Amino acid sequence: MNSKYLFTVTDQAFVTLGTNDSLRNHMTSRKLAILITSHVSSVMRTVLSAVFDEVIDVDEIDSNDLVHLALLKRPELGVTFTKLQCWTLTQYSKCVFMDADTLVLCNVDELFDREELSAAPDSGWPDCFNSGVFVFRPSLKTYSLLLQFANEHGSFDGGDQGLLNSFFNNWATTDIDKHLPFIYNLSSSAVYSYVPAFNHFGKDAKVVHFMGSAKPWNYQYNPRTTTVTERSSTPGPQNQLSFLVLWWKIYSASILPLLEKLKGTEGSESQREKIPTGNQQKVTSGRQSPDVTNSITELSIQLKPEEPSAEDERRKWEEGHIDYMGKDAFEHIKKKFDAFLQ
Ligand code: GLC
Numbered sequence: 366m367n368s369k370y371l372f373t374v375t376d377q378a379f380v381t382l383g384t385n386d387s388l389r390n391h392m393t394s395r396k397l398a399i400l401i402t403s404h405v406s407s408v409m410r411t412v413l414s415a416v417f418d419e420v421i422d423v424d425e426i427d428s429n430d431l432v433h434l435a436l437l438k439r440p441e442l443g444v445t446f447t448k449l450q451c452w453t454l455t456q457y458s459k460c461v462f463m464d465a466d467t468l469v470l471c472n473v474d475e476l477f478d479r480e481e482l483s484a485a486p487d488s489g490w491p492d493c494f495n496s497g498v499f500v501f502r503p504s505l506k507t508y509s510l511l512l513q514f515a516n517e518h519g520s521f522d523g524g525d526q527g528l529l530n531s532f533f534n535n536w537a538t539t540d541i542d543k544h545l546p547f548i549y550n551l552s553s554s555a556v557y558s559y560v561p562a563f564n565h566f567g568k569d570a571k572v573v574h575f576m577g578s579a580k581p582w583n584y585q586y587n588p589r590t591t592t593v594t595e596r597s598s599t600p601g602p603q604n605q606l607s608f609l610v611l612w613w614k615i616y617s618a619s620i621l622p623l624l625e626k627l628k629g630t631e632g633s634e635s636q637r638e639k640i641p642t643g644n645q646q647k648v649t650s651g652r653q654s655p656d657v658t659n660s661i662t663e664l665s666i667q668l669k670p671e672e673p674s675a676e677d678e679r680r681k682w683e684e685g686h687i688d689y690m691g692k693d694a695f696e697h698i699k700k701k702f703d704a705f706l707q
Protein backbone atom coordinates (compact mmCIF):
# COMPACT_ATOMS: atom_id res chain seq x y z
CA MET A 366 0.00 0.00 0.00
CA ASN A 367 2.95 2.30 0.59
CA SER A 368 4.24 2.49 -2.91
CA LYS A 369 1.07 3.28 -4.74
CA TYR A 370 2.09 6.84 -5.52
CA LEU A 371 4.89 7.72 -7.88
CA PHE A 372 7.65 10.13 -6.91
CA THR A 373 7.36 9.38 -3.21
CA VAL A 374 9.92 11.21 -1.11
CA THR A 375 10.96 8.50 1.30
CA ASP A 376 12.92 10.54 3.81
CA GLN A 377 10.17 13.02 4.67
CA ALA A 378 6.89 12.39 6.42
CA PHE A 379 3.74 13.87 7.83
CA VAL A 380 3.49 12.71 11.43
CA THR A 381 0.48 12.60 13.69
CA LEU A 382 -0.48 11.32 17.07
CA GLY A 383 -3.99 10.17 16.35
CA THR A 384 -6.21 9.61 13.33
CA ASN A 385 -5.78 11.68 10.23
CA ASP A 386 -6.35 10.18 6.82
CA SER A 387 -7.20 13.27 4.82
CA LEU A 388 -3.62 13.78 3.56
CA ARG A 389 -3.92 10.51 1.69
CA ASN A 390 -6.88 11.91 -0.20
CA HIS A 391 -4.79 14.80 -1.44
CA MET A 392 -2.10 12.63 -3.03
CA THR A 393 0.79 13.63 -0.86
CA SER A 394 4.18 12.51 -2.12
CA ARG A 395 5.40 12.14 1.46
CA LYS A 396 5.07 9.25 3.87
CA LEU A 397 2.38 9.19 6.54
CA ALA A 398 3.46 8.15 10.02
CA ILE A 399 1.46 7.87 13.20
CA LEU A 400 2.68 7.63 16.77
CA ILE A 401 0.41 5.54 18.98
CA THR A 402 0.43 4.65 22.65
CA SER A 403 -0.59 1.42 24.32
CA HIS A 404 -4.08 2.85 24.89
CA VAL A 405 -4.90 2.23 21.26
CA SER A 406 -6.78 -1.03 20.74
CA SER A 407 -5.40 -3.63 18.38
CA VAL A 408 -8.46 -3.38 16.15
CA MET A 409 -7.74 0.29 15.65
CA ARG A 410 -4.04 -0.44 15.09
CA THR A 411 -4.99 -2.73 12.24
CA VAL A 412 -7.12 -0.03 10.70
CA LEU A 413 -4.35 2.53 11.13
CA SER A 414 -1.78 0.30 9.50
CA ALA A 415 -4.00 0.21 6.42
CA VAL A 416 -4.09 4.01 6.30
CA PHE A 417 -0.58 5.02 7.41
CA ASP A 418 2.78 3.98 5.98
CA GLU A 419 4.24 3.63 9.46
CA VAL A 420 2.54 2.97 12.80
CA ILE A 421 5.04 3.64 15.56
CA ASP A 422 4.59 2.65 19.20
CA VAL A 423 5.62 5.29 21.70
CA ASP A 424 5.38 5.60 25.46
CA GLU A 425 2.83 7.95 26.86
CA ILE A 426 4.50 11.00 28.39
CA ASP A 427 2.34 13.08 30.68
CA SER A 428 3.41 16.45 32.03
CA ASN A 429 1.29 15.76 35.13
CA ASP A 430 1.20 19.52 35.47
CA LEU A 431 -2.32 19.88 36.79
CA VAL A 432 -1.79 23.46 37.89
CA HIS A 433 -0.97 24.82 34.45
CA LEU A 434 -3.47 22.53 32.76
CA ALA A 435 -6.15 23.97 35.04
CA LEU A 436 -5.30 27.45 33.73
CA LEU A 437 -5.92 26.11 30.24
CA LYS A 438 -9.14 24.46 31.50
CA ARG A 439 -7.98 21.31 29.68
CA PRO A 440 -6.83 18.83 32.36
CA GLU A 441 -6.63 16.08 29.72
CA LEU A 442 -3.81 17.72 27.74
CA GLY A 443 -0.88 16.56 29.90
CA VAL A 444 -0.44 13.58 27.58
CA THR A 445 0.34 15.91 24.68
CA PHE A 446 3.97 15.70 25.90
CA THR A 447 3.87 12.36 24.06
CA LYS A 448 4.05 14.42 20.88
CA LEU A 449 7.67 15.34 21.64
CA GLN A 450 8.68 11.85 20.58
CA CYS A 451 8.17 12.88 16.97
CA TRP A 452 11.77 14.19 17.22
CA THR A 453 12.95 10.57 17.54
CA LEU A 454 11.83 9.69 14.00
CA THR A 455 15.36 10.02 12.62
CA GLN A 456 14.55 7.74 9.67
CA TYR A 457 13.16 11.00 8.22
CA SER A 458 15.20 14.11 7.51
CA LYS A 459 12.26 16.48 7.82
CA CYS A 460 8.65 16.10 8.97
CA VAL A 461 5.44 18.02 9.37
CA PHE A 462 3.57 17.25 12.57
CA MET A 463 -0.22 17.51 12.42
CA ASP A 464 -2.58 17.06 15.36
CA ALA A 465 -5.16 14.34 14.98
CA ASP A 466 -7.85 17.00 15.17
CA THR A 467 -6.68 18.70 11.98
CA LEU A 468 -8.40 18.26 8.65
CA VAL A 469 -6.34 18.71 5.49
CA LEU A 470 -8.32 20.33 2.67
CA CYS A 471 -5.77 20.21 -0.15
CA ASN A 472 -2.22 19.14 -0.89
CA VAL A 473 0.19 20.88 1.49
CA ASP A 474 3.48 19.23 0.49
CA GLU A 475 5.02 22.70 0.07
CA LEU A 476 5.33 22.76 3.86
CA PHE A 477 8.48 20.69 3.41
CA ASP A 478 10.16 23.74 1.88
CA ARG A 479 10.13 25.29 5.36
CA GLU A 480 12.67 24.84 8.10
CA GLU A 481 12.45 23.88 11.78
CA LEU A 482 10.58 25.27 13.59
CA SER A 483 7.90 26.64 11.31
CA ALA A 484 4.35 27.00 12.58
CA ALA A 485 1.31 29.27 12.36
CA PRO A 486 0.36 31.80 15.05
CA ASP A 487 -1.95 30.71 17.83
CA SER A 488 -5.24 32.56 17.62
CA GLY A 489 -5.33 32.99 21.40
CA TRP A 490 -1.87 34.63 21.66
CA PRO A 491 -0.39 35.35 18.23
CA ASP A 492 3.18 35.79 19.53
CA CYS A 493 3.00 32.08 20.29
CA PHE A 494 2.81 29.48 17.58
CA ASN A 495 0.11 26.84 17.66
CA SER A 496 1.66 23.39 18.01
CA GLY A 497 -1.09 21.61 16.09
CA VAL A 498 0.87 21.95 12.81
CA PHE A 499 4.63 22.43 12.67
CA VAL A 500 7.66 21.64 10.51
CA PHE A 501 10.57 20.00 12.32
CA ARG A 502 13.76 18.02 11.84
CA PRO A 503 13.92 14.76 13.79
CA SER A 504 17.04 14.68 15.94
CA LEU A 505 17.85 12.71 19.06
CA LYS A 506 19.88 15.65 20.29
CA THR A 507 16.92 18.02 20.01
CA TYR A 508 14.72 15.39 21.64
CA SER A 509 16.96 15.07 24.67
CA LEU A 510 17.29 18.87 24.94
CA LEU A 511 13.49 19.10 24.89
CA LEU A 512 13.16 16.53 27.67
CA GLN A 513 15.85 18.29 29.67
CA PHE A 514 14.07 21.61 29.15
CA ALA A 515 10.78 20.04 30.25
CA ASN A 516 12.39 18.72 33.43
CA GLU A 517 14.04 22.01 34.27
CA HIS A 518 11.35 24.51 33.27
CA GLY A 519 8.12 22.59 32.68
CA SER A 520 5.52 24.05 30.33
CA PHE A 521 3.56 27.24 30.90
CA ASP A 522 0.36 25.61 29.65
CA GLY A 523 1.09 22.13 30.94
CA GLY A 524 1.07 20.78 27.37
CA ASP A 525 3.45 20.57 24.44
CA GLN A 526 2.55 24.00 23.07
CA GLY A 527 3.81 25.90 26.13
CA LEU A 528 6.99 23.87 26.21
CA LEU A 529 7.73 24.18 22.49
CA ASN A 530 7.12 27.94 22.52
CA SER A 531 9.58 28.39 25.37
CA PHE A 532 12.12 26.12 23.70
CA PHE A 533 11.86 27.72 20.24
CA ASN A 534 11.53 31.12 21.86
CA ASN A 535 12.72 33.28 18.96
CA TRP A 536 9.94 32.10 16.64
CA ALA A 537 7.97 35.34 16.99
CA THR A 538 10.85 37.69 16.21
CA THR A 539 13.60 36.11 14.17
CA ASP A 540 12.60 34.64 10.83
CA ILE A 541 9.33 35.44 9.08
CA ASP A 542 9.75 32.36 6.86
CA LYS A 543 9.06 30.29 9.96
CA HIS A 544 5.63 31.90 10.30
CA LEU A 545 3.26 29.66 8.42
CA PRO A 546 0.24 31.48 7.03
CA PHE A 547 -2.79 31.01 9.27
CA ILE A 548 -4.55 29.06 6.49
CA TYR A 549 -2.21 26.13 7.29
CA ASN A 550 -3.67 25.89 10.78
CA LEU A 551 -7.02 27.61 10.75
CA SER A 552 -8.32 27.24 14.26
CA SER A 553 -12.02 26.69 14.56
CA SER A 554 -12.17 29.21 17.40
CA ALA A 555 -10.91 31.97 15.09
CA VAL A 556 -13.87 31.30 12.87
CA TYR A 557 -16.17 32.85 15.42
CA SER A 558 -13.75 35.28 17.06
CA TYR A 559 -13.08 37.18 13.79
CA VAL A 560 -15.93 36.34 11.43
CA PRO A 561 -15.18 39.07 8.80
CA ALA A 562 -11.62 37.77 8.36
CA PHE A 563 -12.90 34.24 8.09
CA ASN A 564 -15.43 35.32 5.46
CA HIS A 565 -12.65 37.06 3.55
CA PHE A 566 -9.78 34.55 3.83
CA GLY A 567 -11.47 31.34 4.92
CA LYS A 568 -12.00 30.11 1.35
CA ASP A 569 -8.21 29.71 1.04
CA ALA A 570 -7.97 27.46 4.11
CA LYS A 571 -5.67 24.49 3.62
CA VAL A 572 -5.76 22.89 7.05
CA VAL A 573 -8.55 23.28 9.61
CA HIS A 574 -7.77 22.61 13.27
CA PHE A 575 -10.68 21.61 15.50
CA MET A 576 -9.21 23.14 18.63
CA GLY A 577 -10.93 23.11 21.96
CA SER A 578 -12.71 20.29 23.70
CA ALA A 579 -15.50 19.77 21.14
CA LYS A 580 -13.95 17.42 18.59
CA PRO A 581 -15.57 16.20 15.36
CA TRP A 582 -16.02 12.74 16.83
CA ASN A 583 -18.14 14.21 19.64
CA TYR A 584 -20.82 15.18 17.14
CA GLN A 585 -23.59 13.07 15.70
CA TYR A 586 -23.66 12.49 11.98
CA ASN A 587 -26.57 11.48 9.82
CA PRO A 588 -25.22 10.11 6.51
CA ARG A 589 -28.62 10.20 4.85
CA THR A 590 -29.02 13.93 5.32
CA THR A 591 -25.23 14.54 5.62
CA THR A 592 -25.83 16.74 8.63
CA VAL A 593 -23.90 17.04 11.85
CA THR A 594 -25.60 17.86 15.11
CA GLU A 595 -24.27 18.67 18.54
CA ARG A 596 -24.74 16.31 21.41
CA SER A 597 -26.27 18.26 24.25
CA SER A 598 -23.10 17.89 26.32
CA THR A 599 -20.86 19.19 23.56
CA PRO A 600 -20.95 22.96 23.29
CA GLY A 601 -19.26 24.10 20.12
CA PRO A 602 -19.34 26.72 17.41
CA GLN A 603 -22.00 26.31 14.75
CA ASN A 604 -20.19 28.01 11.90
CA GLN A 605 -17.62 25.28 11.44
CA LEU A 606 -20.38 22.84 10.50
CA SER A 607 -19.29 22.44 6.89
CA PHE A 608 -15.81 21.37 8.05
CA LEU A 609 -17.38 18.96 10.52
CA VAL A 610 -19.53 17.45 7.79
CA LEU A 611 -16.44 17.04 5.62
CA TRP A 612 -14.59 15.33 8.49
CA TRP A 613 -17.50 12.94 8.94
CA LYS A 614 -17.74 12.22 5.22
CA ILE A 615 -14.07 11.23 5.13
CA TYR A 616 -14.38 9.21 8.31
CA SER A 617 -17.44 7.33 7.13
CA ALA A 618 -16.04 6.74 3.65
CA SER A 619 -12.49 5.69 4.56
CA ILE A 620 -12.37 4.47 8.13
CA LEU A 621 -15.80 3.06 8.93
CA PRO A 622 -15.72 0.48 6.11
CA LEU A 623 -12.37 -0.76 7.40
CA LEU A 624 -13.75 -1.09 10.91
CA GLU A 625 -16.82 -2.88 9.58
CA LYS A 626 -14.71 -5.20 7.48
CA LEU A 627 -12.49 -6.03 10.40
CA LYS A 628 -15.55 -6.78 12.45
CA GLY A 629 -16.91 -8.96 9.67
CA THR A 630 -13.80 -11.13 9.70
CA GLU A 631 -13.71 -11.47 13.46
CA GLY A 632 -12.65 -14.93 14.49
CA SER A 633 -11.22 -15.92 11.12
CA GLU A 634 -7.70 -17.31 11.30
CA SER A 635 -6.18 -14.96 8.77
CA GLN A 636 -7.50 -11.95 10.63
CA ARG A 637 -6.22 -13.20 13.93
CA GLU A 638 -2.74 -13.51 12.49
CA LYS A 639 -2.77 -9.92 11.31
CA ILE A 640 -3.58 -8.46 14.68
CA PRO A 641 -0.59 -7.48 16.81
CA THR A 642 -0.55 -9.20 20.18
CA GLY A 643 0.48 -6.36 22.48
CA ASN A 644 -1.86 -4.19 24.51
CA GLN A 645 -5.01 -5.45 22.92
CA GLN A 646 -7.23 -5.15 25.95
CA LYS A 647 -6.65 -1.49 26.46
CA VAL A 648 -9.70 0.30 25.18
CA THR A 649 -10.60 3.40 27.10
CA SER A 650 -14.12 4.50 27.79
CA GLY A 651 -13.80 7.53 25.59
CA ARG A 652 -15.82 9.65 27.96
CA GLN A 653 -13.21 12.39 27.90
CA SER A 654 -11.98 13.93 24.69
CA PRO A 655 -8.25 14.62 24.86
CA ASP A 656 -6.89 16.69 22.04
CA VAL A 657 -4.76 14.12 20.36
CA THR A 658 -3.76 10.78 21.77
CA ASN A 659 -7.10 9.32 22.63
CA SER A 660 -8.85 10.28 19.46
CA ILE A 661 -8.12 6.83 18.16
CA THR A 662 -9.76 5.19 21.12
CA GLU A 663 -12.62 7.63 20.81
CA LEU A 664 -13.25 6.31 17.34
CA SER A 665 -12.77 2.69 18.26
CA ILE A 666 -15.44 2.93 20.92
CA GLN A 667 -17.98 3.53 18.20
CA LEU A 668 -17.79 -0.11 17.18
CA LYS A 669 -20.91 -1.83 18.44
CA PRO A 670 -20.48 -4.91 20.66
CA GLU A 671 -23.74 -6.86 20.37
CA GLU A 672 -25.78 -7.04 17.19
CA PRO A 673 -29.37 -8.28 17.16
CA SER A 674 -29.56 -7.27 13.48
CA ALA A 675 -26.48 -5.89 11.79
CA GLU A 676 -28.56 -3.77 9.45
CA ASP A 677 -30.62 -2.22 12.25
CA GLU A 678 -27.63 -1.60 14.44
CA ARG A 679 -25.73 0.06 11.66
CA ARG A 680 -28.61 2.39 10.97
CA LYS A 681 -28.87 3.28 14.64
CA TRP A 682 -25.14 3.87 14.84
CA GLU A 683 -25.19 6.04 11.77
CA GLU A 684 -27.94 8.11 13.29
CA GLY A 685 -25.76 8.58 16.32
CA HIS A 686 -27.88 6.46 18.67
CA ILE A 687 -25.05 4.82 20.54
CA ASP A 688 -25.94 3.36 23.88
CA TYR A 689 -22.74 4.31 25.70
CA MET A 690 -24.23 3.59 29.11
CA GLY A 691 -26.01 0.38 28.17
CA LYS A 692 -25.25 -2.31 25.62
CA ASP A 693 -22.56 -0.23 23.90
CA ALA A 694 -20.81 0.49 27.18
CA PHE A 695 -17.07 0.14 27.49
CA GLU A 696 -17.29 -3.06 29.57
CA HIS A 697 -19.28 -4.82 26.86
CA ILE A 698 -16.96 -3.72 24.10
CA LYS A 699 -13.98 -4.82 26.14
CA LYS A 700 -15.56 -8.23 26.77
CA LYS A 701 -16.19 -8.65 23.08
CA PHE A 702 -12.65 -7.62 22.16
CA ASP A 703 -11.17 -9.89 24.81
CA ALA A 704 -13.13 -12.86 23.49
CA PHE A 705 -12.17 -12.01 19.93
CA LEU A 706 -8.48 -11.62 20.71
CA GLN A 707 -8.07 -14.80 22.73
C1 GLC B 1 -3.18 23.67 22.01
C2 GLC B 1 -2.64 23.13 20.71
C3 GLC B 1 -2.35 21.66 20.80
C4 GLC B 1 -1.51 21.38 22.03
C5 GLC B 1 -2.16 21.94 23.27
C6 GLC B 1 -1.36 21.71 24.54
O1 GLC B 1 -4.46 23.15 22.23
O2 GLC B 1 -3.54 23.35 19.66
O3 GLC B 1 -1.68 21.24 19.65
O4 GLC B 1 -1.33 19.99 22.14
O5 GLC B 1 -2.35 23.32 23.10
O6 GLC B 1 -0.22 22.50 24.64
Ligand code: MN
Binds near residue numbers: 497575576
Ligand atom coordinates in the same frame (compact mmCIF):
# COMPACT_ATOMS: atom_id res chain seq x y z
MN1 MN C 1 -5.33 19.93 18.36
